[in-house]
Amino acid sequence: MISEETFAREEGRLGKSIHVHDGVWWVRSAPFYCKPVHEFRPLPRGGACPHPLKAFMGYSHQVADPAHATRWVRWNILQGDDLRCFSLDRLGGKKRNQVRRGIRDCRVEVIQDVNAVLEAMKRINISQALKFESAGEGGTFLPSGYYERHEAAWRENMLRLFSHRGHRLVGAFVGDTLAAYADLIEVEGMWMFGAVKSLTEYLPHRPVDALYFAILSMAAQAGYCHRVVNGGGDERKGLTEFKTQFLLQPVSLPYYSRTLLPMERLRQLQGLVTRRGRARGEAGGEANVKPCAESPGS
Numbered sequence: 001m002i003s004e005e006t007f008a009r010e011e012g013r014l015g016k017s018i019h020v021h022d023g024v025w026w027v028r029s030a031p032f033y034c035k036p037v038h039e040f041r042p043l044p045r046g047g048a049c050p051h052p053l054k055a056f057m058g059y060s061h062q063v064a065d066p067a068h069a070t071r072w073v074r075w076n077i078l079q080g081d082d083l084r085c086f087s088l089d090r091l092g093g094k095k096r097n098q099v100r101r102g103i104r105d106c107r108v109e110v111i112q113d114v115n116a117v118l119e120a121m122k123r124i125n126i127s128q129a130l131k132f133e134s135a136g137e138g139g140t141f142l143p144s145g146y147y148e149r150h151e152a153a154w155r156e157n158m159l160r161l162f163s164h165r166g167h168r169l170v171g172a173f174v175g176d177t178l179a180a181y182a183d184l185i186e187v188e189g190m191w192m193f194g195a196v197k198s199l200t201e202y203l204p205h206r207p208v209d210a211l212y213f214a215i216l217s218m219a220a221q222a223g224y225c226h227r228v229v230n231g232g233g234d235e236r237k238g239l240t241e242f243k244t245q246f247l248l249q250p251v252s253l254p255y256y257s258r259t260l261l262p263m264e265r266l267r268q269l270q271g272l273v274t275r276r277g278r279a280r281g282e283a284g285g286e287a288n289v290k291p292c293a294e295s296p297g298s
Helices: 004-013 080-084 093-105 114-134 151-161 200-205 207-221 237-244 263-279
Strands: 018-021 024-030 033-036 058-062 071-079 107-110 167-174 177-187 190-198 227-232 249-259
Touching: 004 018, 004 024, 004 177, 024 058, 071 080, 071 237, 080 207, 093 200, 093 207, 107 207, 114 151, 114 167, 114 177, 114 190, 114 200, 167 207, 177 200, 177 207, 190 200, 190 207, 200 207, 207 227, 227 237, 237 249
Parallel strands: 033 058, 190 227
Antiparallel strands: 018 024, 024 033, 058 249, 071 227, 071 249, 107 167, 167 177, 177 190
């Protein structure tokens, strides 16, 4: 199990702004605004805060007592009996058949040598970006041309990301072809889906279904895993429905936020910083784009 401190130090090694204050590890999530590195660790209101000089714009954290909340954030969560008893039999009939197809056609495994699959990952990333672009979708994904224009920086960044002790790369292979992959993030017994990407032409083999089922089965069998989180917030309705087919349920969790500016303005500032960094082609590119599991509202 990856501890909060270990995860925080790994984040710092990758260049994120990390500090410890009041016994909590904090990460900068917007200019002079912080949240806990382990976002799902509820803190008592007023019980801990980041260093004032690092967060004079404000901070946010989950609270255990809903009476102390200033807002609520929705996440897709699998926990309790649904997690412990997760199995193929608990899925709906149509989804069971799709998963069976995925299991039959795909081999799912944790990838030990990321360098060996980087070219396949690049192909997948371009495929998914082209799909989003053709559908006219906005969001925080990198444009398809990024992976050719900044290939060396992207490759270096991926190798650094997956040297992080809290990240695991899980792949679904059709024969020898990597058809889909997921970034699985772990901290303090909680698993989070990071980016999940697939090759469009291999979707009939149901590689994403195979990935979801394999990862959630692994979580159910890991005695220390008590919760799996996969995004939330204002994601597409169809995406939320896909996740509920795997028993991930939308859950609203209470947050306490203390801000100098309204939350919406802070989100705008955060988006501006992300867009500027992407436009400069910084090596942090993909890691700075919000994965599925990153906070939709903090």
